[in-house]
Amino acid sequence: MTDSRNSSRPPADAEARRAIAPVICYPNDGLPKPDLELYQAAREGAQKTGEVLVPARDARCFEVPAGHFFRITSVEGPQVGDLNLWNLNALSERFYSGKTRALHGTHITTGERMWSSFPHVRPMATITADTLGWYGIDEFGGSVHDVIGTRCDPYTGNLLSGSQYHHCCHSNLTRALADHLGISLAEAEPAVHDVLNVFMCTGFTRDTGQYFMKASPVRPGDHIEFFAEIDLLGNLSACPGGDCSSEHSSDTAACYPLLVETFSPAEGELAGWSSPARNGYDRTHGR
Numbered sequence: 277m278t279d280s281r282n283s284s285r286p287p288a289d290a291e292a293r294r295a296i297a298p299v300i301c302y303p304n305d306g307l308p309k310p311d312l313e314l315y316q317a318a319r320e321g322a323q324k325t326g327e328v329l330v331p332a333r334d335a336r337c338f339e340v341p342a343g344h345f346f347r348i349t350s351v352e353g354p355q356v357g358d359l360n361l362w363n364l365n366a367l368s369e370r371f372y373s374g375k376t377r378a379l380h381g382t383h384i385t386t387g388e389r390m391w392s393s394f395p396h397v398r399p400m401a402t403i404t405a406d407t408l409g410w411y412g413i414d415e416f417g418g419s420v421h422d423v424i425g426t427r428c429d430p431y432t433g434n435l436l437s438g439s440q441y442h443h444c445c446h447s448n449l450t451r452a453l454a455d456h457l458g459i460s461l462a463e464a465e466p467a468v469h470d471v472l473n474v475f476m477c478t479g480f481t482r483d484t485g486q487y488f489m490k491a492s493p494v495r496p497g498d499h500i501e502f503f504a505e506i507d508l509l510g511n512l513s514a515c516p517g518g519d520c521s522s523e524h525s526s527d528t529a530a531c532y533p534l535l536v537e538t539f540s541p542a543e544g545e546l547a548g549w550s551s552p553a554r555n556g557y558d559r560t561h562g563r
């Protein structure tokens with residue numbers, strides 16, 4: 277029997293074990309590569325088809341056909357957004373932030389993709405432009421557009437402080453989805469999922485491993501743009517944390533709207549592209 281009082285005592289070779297070099301879990305040079313040049317050429321001649329202004333501390337849905345683009349722009353002031361994506365034709369296929377993180381890392385930018393849930397596991401959207409791509413990874417380990425956070429939600433606030441706050445991204449996304457589809461809040465809530473934190477600057481502290489946020493470097497006019505690989509239903513919340521420089525889950529932070537615009541490429545501009553098929557695994561699971 278191990279003496280539990282001594283179970284975390286370092287072994288004699290502790291330093292040697294710590295010194296082992298890491299191995300990348302999913303070397304991503306095997307992933308199917310998006311044809312960014314094709315997408316960006318198609319974007320140049322694309323026509324705007326619509327826009328939605330997401331009010332501060334609220335969310336709105338938008339639809340993007342496969343082969344079209346959508347752009348999220350900071351307007352009025354620094355603001356982060358929480359983005360959900362579903363297959364427009366089947367809500368059971370949704371953005372999978374954990375797998376996206378495993379494949380691309382903690383934050384995503386131009387050329388990287390938002391991947392969908394099991395058993396589909398295919399690209400839903402490809403980032404084609406990001407005016408914050410210059411930011412990189414700062415001295416604190418922070419970067420922009422994270423797939424490590426969840427979405428701010430009223431349940432965690434209730435656990436931590438007993439609060440009843442109703443304009444967290446989780447609730448904003450739930451209301452917007454219910455309104456867009458004409459379903460109840462109870463039906464909409466389970467479809468809401470962990471997000472791409474658009475414009476949010478986050479990381480993990482090196483000493484305690486805690487999730488941190490800091491004031492987003494986003495400024496009005498900054499934008500991130502996506503190519504829809506499949507028919508998409510999007511839902512974007514303008515987080516009550518504003519630029520997330522201090523806190524969220526309250527009405528004290530300065531908050532601003534976010535603009536979503538959609539664009540359609542000209543006929544014939546996507547020659548050779550086709551919407552990706554569902555994942556090729558045969559789903560027999562060894563039986």
Ligand SMILES: [Zn+2]
Nearest residue numbers: 428445515516
């Ligand atoms: Zn939020």
